[in-house]
Amino acid sequence: MRRSLIVLTAALGLFFTLGSSFHRTAHAQQRVNQRQAATADGLLRIHNLVGSVRVVGWDRDTIAVSGTIGSGAFYFAVGKGSGKMGVELPDGTAQARATGKTEGRDVTGSTLEVWVPRRTRVWVKTASASITVDDVTGGVDLYSVGGSIRVSGAPQDLHAESMDGAVELDVTTAAARIRSAGGAVTLRGAIENAVASSVSGSITVVGARLQRGRLETVTGDVRYEGAVERGSSLDFESHAGTITLVVPIDVSADFDVTAFNGDIRNGIHRVLPRLGNDLRSKSLSFTAGDGGAQVTIRNFKGGIELLGR
Amino acid sequence: MLDRARAGDLDAFEQLYHEHVGRVFALCLRLAGDRQRAEELTQDVFVQVWQRLASFRGESAFASWVHRIAVNVVLTEVRSRRRREARVLTVAAPDALERAREGSGSGPEDGMDLEREIAALPPGARTALVLHDIEGYRHDEIAQLTGVAAGTIRAQLHRARQLLRKRLER
Amino acid sequence: MPHVSDVVLNDLHDGTLDPGVLDGVQRHLLACRACRARSDGQLDLRRRLGGLPRSVEPQSPLWRGIRARIEAERPVVAIDQAPVVARRPPRWLLLAAAAVTLVVASSAATLLLVDGGPGRARTGIGAFAPLPASADPAARFAEAEAAYLAAATELMAVVERERRNLPPDVAERAERALALIDQAVWETRAALASDPHNRALAQMALTAHERRLEFLQRIARWSTES
Numbered sequence: 271m272r273r274s275l276i277v278l279t280a281a282l283g284l285f286f287t288l289g290s291s292f293h294r295t296a297h298a299q300q301r302v303n304q305r306q307a308a309t310a311d312g313l314l315r316i317h318n319l320v321g322s323v324r325v326v327g328w329d330r331d332t333i334a335v336s337g338t339i340g341s342g343a344f345y346f347a348v349g350k351g352s353g354k355m356g357v358e359l360p361d362g363t364a365q366a367r368a369t370g371k372t373e374g375r376d377v378t379g380s381t382l383e384v385w386v387p388r389r390t391r392v393w394v395k396t397a398s399a400s401i402t403v404d405d406v407t408g409g410v411d412l413y414s415v416g417g418s419i420r421v422s423g424a425p426q427d428l429h430a431e432s433m434d435g436a437v438e439l440d441v442t443t444a445a446a447r448i449r450s451a452g453g454a455v456t457l458r459g460a461i462e463n464a465v466a467s468s469v470s471g472s473i474t475v476v477g478a479r480l481q482r483g484r485l486e487t488v489t490g491d492v493r494y495e496g497a498v499e500r501g502s503s504l505d506f507e508s509h510a511g512t513i514t515l516v517v518p519i520d521v522s523a524d525f526d527v528t529a530f531n532g533d534i535r536n537g538i539h540r541v542l543p544r545l546g547n548d549l550r551s552k553s554l555s556f557t558a559g560d561g562g563a564q565v566t567i568r569n570f571k572g573g574i575e576l577l578g579r
Numbered sequence: 580m581l582d583r584a585r586a587g588d589l590d591a592f593e594q595l596y597h598e599h600v601g602r603v604f605a606l607c608l609r610l611a612g613d614r615q616r617a618e619e620l621t622q623d624v625f626v627q628v629w630q631r632l633a634s635f636r637g638e639s640a641f642a643s644w645v646h647r648i649a650v651n652v653v654l655t656e657v658r659s660r661r662r663r664e665a666r667v668l669t670v671a672a673p674d675a676l677e678r679a680r681e682g683s684g685s686g687p688e689d690g691m692d693l694e695r696e697i698a699a700l701p702p703g704a705r706t707a708l709v710l711h712d713i714e715g716y717r718h719d720e721i722a723q724l725t726g727v728a729a730g731t732i733r734a735q736l737h738r739a740r741q742l743l744r745k746r747l748e749r
Numbered sequence: 750m751p752h753v754s755d756v757v758l759n760d761l762h763d764g765t766l767d768p769g770v771l772d773g774v775q776r777h778l779l780a781c782r783a784c785r786a787r788s789d790g791q792l793d794l795r796r797r798l799g800g801l802p803r804s805v806e807p808q809s810p811l812w813r814g815i816r817a818r819i820e821a822e823r824p825v826v827a828i829d830q831a832p833v834v835a836r837r838p839p840r841w842l843l844l845a846a847a848a849v850t851l852v853v854a855s856s857a858a859t860l861l862l863v864d865g866g867p868g869r870a871r872t873g874i875g876a877f878a879p880l881p882a883s884a885d886p887a888a889r890f891a892e893a894e895a896a897y898l899a900a901a902t903e904l905m906a907v908v909e910r911e912r913r914n915l916p917p918d919v920a921e922r923a924e925r926a927l928a929l930i931d932q933a934v935w936e937t938r939a940a941l942a943s944d945p946h947n948r949a950l951a952q953m954a955l956t957a958h959e960r961r962l963e964f965l966q967r968i969a970r971w972s973t974e975s
Contacts, residue, residue: 416922433971451964469926470926486960489929510933542712543799545799556715570936604805604807605805618807621811622811625815629815693798708798737755737759741755
């Protein structure tokens with residue numbers, strides 16, 4: 271942990287110096303309520319391994335934090351153009367970040383609610399703590415091992431990564447990249463370029479407008495429900511999950527669909543899947559309506575369903 | 580590759596040709612029912628693709644765009660050919676085209692019953708069947724492409740399937 | 750209800766049957782063996798038609814004739830000023846570039862191990878460059894796979910060395926996920942072995958390798974940042 275903090279600080283070192291107000295709190299379940307002036311489009315890094323973090327963008331040039339500090343020491347520093355905030359667990363408890371237990375001692379989580387200038391770039395890292403970000407228009411980078419991640423608003427770009435926590439986005443953004451292993455991923459809103467991958471977690475897109483999308487899982491199901499934007503390009507790929515598209519019956523798109531071992535059910539066009547030379551794989555290629563968008567679907571052994579609504 | 584071809588690079592266009600020729604030739608072969616004509620039509624298609632490359636704006640997949648050009652080229656040729664042959668064969672002998680086609684011999688893949696029987700279908704029925712059951716076009720789309728009423732397309736499709744089933748059961 | 754005509758059966762299978770008679774036809778088919786047999790016959794024909802190869806290579810070389818005609822008619826092509834929608838190139842075309850990608854990916858992974866901050870490289874994976882299309886796809890796949898495996902081995906060493914930094918339950922969950930990814934790699938690889946020129950399959954196999962590498966990067970990052 272210390273090494274990574276040193277690295278992070280070094281990476282930013284030339285661009286800011288730490289402010290003089292550096293607060294530490296080391297008492298269990300202590301309330302915190304602090305604020306500091308900040309630039310409108312600076313960077314804020316937040317570490318809170320256990321508990322929860324909520325970040326809200328507002329129209330003031332101030333970073334404010336309130337909440338409850340459990341185990342560990344709270345720190346909050348704002349420098350020129352960037353700041354950092356978080357809770358550092360006592361020595362010897364770092365190993366217990368995700369489980370919340372260490373050497374027989376409980377680790378009490380900390381709850382942080384943070385208001386930042388709307389255009390701030392927000393970077394949050396947690397272990398089991400959940401992360402919520404609302405109304406931030408700067409970039410957003412979120413990392414959690416087991417905590418859930420929820421984002422709403424219009425961040426400039428978004429990167430969310432969790433191993434087992436659910437990731438739920440309802441955003442308007444130019445680019446979103448989401449990685450999960452076991453957690454479910456849900457996307458809503460309008461995303462120009464979306465890349466979402468998961469291992470066993472499902473990926474669900476509901477009513478979102480994607481201009482470019484690549485959604486892939488290993489065993490998790492993929493479900494896309496909504497319109498296919500004109501000129502868009504959507505790629506779906508899974509190894510063993512079911513891929514389901516529910517699109518308007520009058521959709522205009524070029525479809526290129528391959529299932530190597532699973533079945534293809536085509537409910538939006540009358541063309542039938544054709545059997546591959548291996549007599550096992552099935553593929554389907556057709557233009558629905560006037561075309562104009564590209565939909566590519568590949569599945570190794572899961573099924574593919576194309577449904578009209 | 581596409582950008583290079585659009586800029587006039589024939590080597591790049593050759594690679595596009597190799598990528599797409601299989602699908603284009605399959606379509607020409609099934610619609611024309613004759614290998615030699617299919618080869619001529621395939622050449623026509625790629626010459627037209629080259630000529631129209633500048634108008635491809637990337638709003639649909641390149642493969643789909645090429646496919647539509649191929650359908651148009653073949654149907655245009657089939658229509659004009661039918662007009663030419665009709666002048667020779669006379670309207671009183673409508674089945675002559677079918678017999679002439681059957682007599683023309685080689686189907687798409689010798690030994691493959693289904694392909695051979697498709698090639699032997701009357702032209703209108705074959706067009707409806709290939710475009711609907713193999714290429715996945717809808718009745719109204721085929722009607723638009725061929726200039727034939729949708730109801731007629733349905734009837735031709737029905738006839739094609741009946742003929743195929745009878746011939747395959749023989 | 751009288752027997753269902755072939756025309757009606759065709760409409761039924763085409764999805765164009767009048768909804769007013771649909772129920773009656775379907776009920777009749779359930780009860781009438783003869784009509785069901787004709788319906789099955791029609792479906793069987795459609796399956797056979799749908800199973801026909803989409804692509805048939807011409808026996809004669811046609812390119813020379815096409816080129817001659819184009820050259821005779823030149824100049825015809827103007828460079829279009831209209832913007833072309835950028836599409837992700839098919840990955841099978843870019844397999845050989847995966848070797849280059851792996852260097853980038855591996856470098857990115859190394860970067861990630863020392864730099865976990867917001868300014869770090871997001872990923873090197875996927876930064877493909879166009880390739881000469883003349884190389885043999887199977888050879889390109891083998892080359893790309895070897896590069897993926899080498900990079901993965903490097904990351905595995907980091908993960909093994911640093912895994913004590915991961916809480917046991919996190920390590921366990923990571924291993925479970927990795928096992929699923931490994932299974933996907935193994936299965937696509939096995940399928941490709943029996944159909945080595947299947948480009949779509951090669952693409953899927955590489956995607957599986959790519960996922961594995963990405964996931965190892967993540968575990969390595971978690972381990973080293975703990």
